[in-house]
Amino acid sequence: MAASSPPDPPRLRRTAGDRRAQLVRIGLELLPTTPVQELTIDEVARRAGISRSLLFHYFATKREYYTAVTRAAADLMLEHLLPPPGTSREEQVAGMLDRYVGWVETFRESHLAFVRGAGGGDPWVAEVYEETRERLVQVALTALELPDDARRRQLVLAWFAFTEDLVGSWADQPTMGRPELLALLRDVLDRLDVRT
Amino acid sequence: MAASSPPDPPRLRRTAGDRRAQLVRIGLELLPTTPVQELTIDEVARRAGISRSLLFHYFATKREYYTAVTRAAADLMLEHLLPPPGTSREEQVAGMLDRYVGWVETFRESHLAFVRGAGGGDPWVAEVYEETRERLVQVALTALELPDDARRRQLVLAWFAFTEDLVGSWADQPTMGRPELLALLRDVLDRLDVRT
């Protein structure tokens, strides 16, 4: 009796691009439940139905892998936040703020994972996070029609931290209405740039 | 010829308390250069001149160890920030703010490590961080003579995030004078609680 194991499905051979995309996608799916750096190669490979070795064919080190995942997450968020072309300058900031709150409300877990992973000590991940913030501050300063000097950058970045923290805890425990939250954030930002 | 290795110094036997303290101290020394969670048992044990096994005698798991280290770091900072008894309420906030900036200036690396480690995905470490923030917000609200409702807590916590971020980048690149920085931070805080 050839009571053999379930017939291994014929080995599937993908193009390099497909495989890479699949692996990054799996990483993104795992992000909400696992801090990026704690993704295990075993788990990812298992989900992809490939051997550990293959993952190292596409990403030389584990770090290179989860950096790619982080970058993908950042790109998703940026794509969602950036104002569509043709928006008036005034509406740009309001729109981004509104979409940001929406983003946090919708992808609470994933977003927390992204922000957390950012702080998580790994310089590579932190760099991706910084890049994202830099791109956002750039857009914000342009939309506000403010010159972009070091000082203003610092203030806007700190305001991002303020916003991130407040929106995060607000999503957990809504102590005010959504419009009020938006107005408050906007107001703090406006007051900040008034000073010199 | 007994060309033996250097005569092992007679084994030193410490009290449990001493050993624990030594291990935590070593962790604190390593903090500035290594994210807490990436401390390796090997390294710590080597520095302490003991075997890996002994560390597990005092801390059941690695996580328990680095949580203890994190808590020690938090306690050091709190001890430095909390206003000495006999300070007037008004001076308390100003004093804490001033000492916080000084703390960041002096222990830049360590403090960054603490803040980073906090975000780093590990729930236990995050909890220690949250506890610290909660204690600080408590002191702040009392000093400001403000009722401590959920909403105000959120706002003050978000202001902490603002402060942390701004002081951090300011220490890297001082775009204003120290007094101006302090005034700005204080001003933002004051304006926040005015609303409602």
Place this chain on the structure above:
DNA sequence: TAGCTTGTTGAGCGTTGCTCAGCAAGCCGG
């Protein structure tokens, strides 16, 4: 000195990041 407590160790196991030699799927020219 015997005996107890407890600080301490070494050997070893399972997991995980990573390497390397080589297999095999799919396409080509003949």
Place this chain on the structure above:
DNA sequence: CCGGCTTGCTGAGCAACGCTCAACAAGCTA
């Protein structure tokens, strides 16, 4: 149909690390 080439892919295995366990030994007390 065949040989050969490219390249996606695998399995065995190593080193590092977290963690366990049985046993040793330092120092106290009776």
